[in-house]
Amino acid sequence: MSADAVTVEVGLGTRSYDILIGPGLIGRAGEEIARRLPGIRAAIVSDENVAAHHLGALSESLSRSGIESTSIMLPAGEKTKNFDALQQVVDGILAARLERGDAVIALGGGVIGDLAGFAAGIVRRGMNFVQMPTSLLAQVDSSVGGKTGINTAHGKNLVGVFHQPRLVLADTGALDTLPAREFRAGYAEVAKYGLIDRPDFFAWLEKNWQEVFDGGPARTEAIAQSCSAKAEVVARDEFETGDRALLNLGHTFGHALEAATGYDGARLVHGEGVAIGMALAHRFSARLNLASHDDAARVEAHLTAVGLPWRMADIPGPLPDAERLLGYIAQDKKVSRGALTFILTHGVGQSFIARDVPASEVLSFLRENHPG
Template sequence: MTSNGTVKVEVGLGDRAYDILIGSGLVGRAGEEIAARLPGIRVAIVTDENVARAHLDPLTASLDKAGISSTAIVLPAGEKTKSFAHLQEVVDGVLAARLERRDAVIALGGGVIGDLTGFASGIVRRGMNFVQIPTSLLAQVDSSVGGKTGINSTHGKNLVGVFHQPRLVLADTDVLDTLPAREFRAGYAEVAKYGLIDRPDFFAWLEKNWQEVFSGGPARTEAIAQSCRAKADVVARDEFETGDRALLNLGHTFGHALEAATAYDGTRLVHGEGVAIGMALAHRFSARMNLASPDDAARVEAHLKAVGLPWRMADIPGELPDAERLLAYIAQDKKVSRGALTFILTRGIGKSFIAKDVPASEVLAFLKENHPG
């Protein structure tokens, strides 16, 4: 912890290592933190309309105070912004501002803005500096860390992108106070995920302390820091997801399929909710395959239900495509290799593992059993 109460987590990638700073008031200190690491730069700030209203002026003032000139690119809010059209808008905006390769692009927003901005900064001028200022819980604990960037395709989620690491991540805990309750809950699914992957003590701590995490204060900072440490450890071991990093996809294979099945309609399902249902399904499927106890699946479902997250497909409003169509979405997912289905399954709480060559017939039967139709 630094002198001003900020927690620092380092992502250890050798000469590309960077800090994640977690604490209060970091938007107001962004200029000095960025200037200390990237002196003499100019920046483009990419944000969305909702975030801009709350946080763009304080960020711009902080940059001005540090002598950093900035231009803002404000996009529509929502998952559908992760598109080729808005990628072009960001790239053109950065080039129109005459920013050079040594300058930086700042993502001020949630996971959508972070993913899109990271991709743009990774390809414009063949790669520019990139700073993440995540404004949602989901982005602070997951998508802002690790350098996975991208946009969605009509074929599925996050299928187009690059690995491009940020130079700095500023996770201001104060900005979470402006989040709608649904968005905070959705981000909490990614926090719980770290406990379910390989930190059973953390999951047990969350079961006891989740209400304090939701209400703010030290427990919230601790949960974010623990999540960032967990992700930083995995990224340092496996930056390009050739091995262990795939564990971070716990719940995501089912979750991404459900997002695609709802056409990325945020009124029906947002990413963290898809992950929550996906984690419950992964534990239930593991029990079906006699890998884990049904009691573990019930425990995961009970915790998700307690915090107000959806935990089964029936919790998604509206009709879903049939099980065969859901399986087709799963088969399009990036976790597929040469047509074989790969899932993150579990042998118990905090005992996740990469399961390759999962029979499609077993997955289809499971989807039929759990389909609300």
């Protein structure tokens, strides 16, 4: 293994797996995969943008380690997470005559990881899956924990399965090719781990965020801390029946805003939705007298410092009215038997699961914060 790589284990008994974090891992992928999955063939699922930068190096690495591979290309963007693209991936895997013991490799951001993982979970009732996240958001969040899925007209990630990877290779060098906006959006998920239950990590980010953006040891440290935080939660609650729901801080508001913008990445990408959602969650907590307004202001100040949006008014273009936004929230999969469940907070690093939140409170809060 690369001397520069940090290893974080996701402890799931016989299904435990490693997350390797560091530079140069795409070029070393073949040997890392072959060591864990000897004798396999593979399908690489990627999008056109990522493939232009990294597919050649990955294919070459697999070939050097004796892994025969086929590539399945999809358009870039959130709108690719749909049934049509899923069928394209499934057909590509089957056309290559891959078997259950072979592997699907996701080379890309969260969209590719979620979609390829879903395909791996359902083809032949479950194939091996390797995550190779190339965006910051995917490296610290969606590549870890086995959640896979696609979007529908009814909402985000409403169709999918839990299907854990066998290995995650987070090549920090791949982040150097990210557009600045995509890196910032991914950073929202990094900050999230501090806001959930690691106040010291959030304070560290307030001091060191510029170094995280610039690259080097601080970036690797931030990714490793984030993966470690997620791995701990996943090991305790793999199927989100308990406190894994804390990882959804900001997501209930954020997913509603993504649906409200029609998943138009020009207006709002996932990490930006999460950033606004986290700020709204802290502000809503303060409104309910669960936390202080100073904590909400501190979160908003940090998001502003790194260049992330934190208000609904920061989203370009018109939004549906508050009643429609509440409808999107009610459709979100974090709702149980009609009761609204939110991740709220008693302060920075003190998040908790709030069940049975009155819809009337949410509606009046949305009206107060709606840019219209």
